[in-house]
Amino acid sequence: xxxxxxxxxxxxxxxxxxxxxxxxxxxxxxxxxxxxxxxxxxxxxxxxxxxxxxxxxxxxxxxxxxxxxxxxxxxxxxxx
Numbered sequence: 171x172x173x174x175x176x177x178x179x180x181x182x183x184x185x186x187x188x189x190x191x192x193x194x195x196x197x198x199x200x201x202x203x204x205x206x207x208x209x210x211x212x213x214x215x216x217x218x219x220x221x222x223x224x225x226x227x228x229x230x231x232x233x234x235x236x237x238x239x240x241x242x243x244x245x246x247x248x249x250x
Contacts, residue, residue, distance in 0.1 A: 205219075
């Protein structure tokens, strides 16, 4: 009977994932340090995170969302 699981291949896959997880943790720690530096320099980290998130998105998508937010705020009596 053939063994459907190839031990070496599986071991290599597991080890690659473990290395990538460690790299991800290192990068995450580095990002936390940069945010801490930014806070130390007087930046509002909450706003900075929002800016980072917005920059990841398409400009047209952002503009459409902002227009909808404005429309909804007007509808509930919150005029800008």
